[in-house]
Amino acid sequence: MAQDAQLRDKVGVVTVYSDPRLPRLLVVKVRRAQWDTVSADNRIKLAEDWLAVWRHNVPEGIVAVLDVANDHTVINYDGAGHAMLEDTH
Numbered sequence: 001m002a003q004d005a006q007l008r009d010k011v012g013v014v015t016v017y018s019d020p021r022l023p024r025l026l027v028v029k030v031r032r033a034q035w036d037t038v039s040a041d042n043r044i045k046l047a048e049d050w051l052a053v054w055r056h057n058v059p060e061g062i063v064a065v066l067d068v069a070n071d072h073t074v075i076n077y078d079g080a081g082h083a084m085l086e087d088t089h
């Protein structure tokens with residue numbers, strides 16, 4: 001994901017990693033200024049797709065989408081895996 005030029009350039013994905021101490025967790029860090037230029041519908045779709053792919057590979061996996069500048073959450077997921085934009089401004 002982080003190597004995908006389109007995600008880096010258009011969406012602002014900076015880094016993606018799993019924490020060895022928390023193997024279910026996938027962390028996606030984005031540049032908030034770029035992230036916010038993408039339509040809300042597209043950001044939600046991307047976040048839900050990331051969770052679906054992660055859960056396909058890691059049963060009961062969880063995804064954190066964070067602002068790279070301050071580690072604030074930019075996406076929240078409900079219990080069913082639906083993404084919601086988090087306003088951290």
